[in-house]
Amino acid sequence: MLKICSVIGARPQFIKASPLTSALKDNFLEIMINTGQHYDHEMSATFFEELSLPEPNYNLEIGSGKHGEQTAAMLSSMEEIFIKEDPDAVMVYGDTNSTIAGALAAAKLHIPVIHVEAGLRSYNKRMPEEINRIVTDHVSDFLFVPSETSKNNLLKEGIIKGVHVVGDIMYDSILMHGPRAREKSNILSKLKIKNENYYLATIHRAENTDTESRLQSIFESFSKIEATLILPLHPRTKKYINKYSLIPAENVKIIDPVGYLDMLRLMQQSSAVLTDSGGVQKEAYYLKVPCITLRSETEWIETVEVGWNKVVDVDPAEILKAVNNSEKVKERSHTELYGDGDTAKQIVDTLISGL
Numbered sequence: 001m002l003k004i005c006s007v008i009g010a011r012p013q014f015i016k017a018s019p020l021t022s023a024l025k026d027n028f029l030e031i032m033i034n035t036g037q038h039y040d041h042e043m044s045a046t047f048f049e050e051l052s053l054p055e056p057n058y059n060l061e062i063g064s065g066k067h068g069e070q071t072a073a074m075l076s077s078m079e080e081i082f083i084k085e086d087p088d089a090v091m092v093y094g095d096t097n098s099t100i101a102g103a104l105a106a107a108k109l110h111i112p113v114i115h116v117e118a119g120l121r122s123y124n125k126r127m128p129e130e131i132n133r134i135v136t137d138h139v140s141d142f143l144f145v146p147s148e149t150s151k152n153n154l155l156k157e158g159i160i161k162g163v164h165v166v167g168d169i170m171y172d173s174i175l176m177h178g179p180r181a182r183e184k185s186n187i188l189s190k191l192k193i194k195n196e197n198y199y200l201a202t203i204h205r206a207e208n209t210d211t212e213s214r215l216q217s218i219f220e221s222f223s224k225i226e227a228t229l230i231l232p233l234h235p236r237t238k239k240y241i242n243k244y245s246l247i248p249a250e251n252v253k254i255i256d257p258v259g260y261l262d263m264l265r266l267m268q269q270s271s272a273v274l275t276d277s278g279g280v281q282k283e284a285y286y287l288k289v290p291c292i293t294l295r296s297e298t299e300w301i302e303t304v305e306v307g308w309n310k311v312v313d314v315d316p317a318e319i320l321k322a323v324n325n326s327e328k329v330k331e332r333s334h335t336e337l338y339g340d341g342d343t344a345k346q347i348v349d350t351l352i353s354g355l
Contacts, residue, residue, distance in 0.1 A: 009062070012279040018052065090111050116347065150165075175341045201274040209234075225323055272323060275293060
């Protein structure tokens, strides 16, 4: 049985790993490495439990830190693991520091690299995620992309070999766990909110949190929304709210970060989602919830092209306009942009024949 080392470290990667770990087990021995990049160990444990992920074989507990420091620590640790385990391939997900560290460590040891969610581009190199994506794609042997757009992005960079259009692995996860969220989450009653009578927001990207004027603009726009806005507060955002002495308006209900099922439930019943997260943009689309993206660009351009996602940056007037238009968005047609929810199976089938 072939051995694959899978590298994860942040919440979106736990979500992506869930359906693929299940699909791998009959044909591959999976060695799971959790870098510990995620900011909250307790929340990480919650995600593993909710997503039915096995206990990782290795917990590196790297934690937060400067990009170079964090990536170097991961590189060093994973190099030792890869030498010890001698896997047939290393699988990485998305665009975090865990992703690039795992890919580089494997590539330098001449171990084939599998990149799940390859080919995404924002064309904004100020984003650390963009650097991580580009470098990871250029050292990968299997590049599993969610769409033809992603495939074309790679083609522009001369990457042709090993590219496979398989859809989005997060859609697999939504289909797997969405019904469980409806059944098991009690977050709506806990927060005393009613269906489609509130908005949901997430803010975590450094470009928004670390710049006072941008964060002020976001909270100014939130204050003008004539409904409750639920904001699960990321630690980075909390840090800068305190640093800038920002006082959220009364309609903004700040809560602690929530688990995956509770987050899905909050999205399922919201009027619209306001976010700077790539993953949340997709999840909102799959759940047929209008999305307002608080950035100047997005990697998931297909969701914008079909009208379910509006990129507004942080201009309060544009944000409020998009919020007020969100009900009309629900009248638009809705198609499967990123596959049929069988991405995990396609990936496994490709690896069986290709490794």
